[in-house]
Amino acid sequence: MAPLPKKKSSRKRKKDRASHFGIKNVPLTKCKQPSCGAYIVPHAVCPECGMYKERQVLDI
Numbered sequence: 595m596a597p598l599p600k601k602k603s604s605r606k607r608k609k610d611r612a613s614h615f616g617i618k619n620v621p622l623t624k625c626k627q628p629s630c631g632a633y634i635v636p637h638a639v640c641p642e643c644g645m646y647k648e649r650q651v652l653d654i
């Protein structure tokens with residue numbers, strides 16, 4: 595037998611399982627640069643100093 599779900603999960607079931615879907619207020623982290631220290635989205639380029647992983651990515 596193929597491992598298929600017997601019943602289609604209802605919309606509520608789906609939503610209950612996906613409780614972490616559509617998170618808007620992501621916990622921010624501080625910029626690693628000592629001279630900056632701005633609150634930034636994790637794993638993203640800092641818009642203040644343009645640094646990502648101790649590397650200049652943006653020209654500011």
Ligand SMILES: [Zn+2]
Nearest residue numbers: 625630640643
């Ligand atoms: Zn920064």
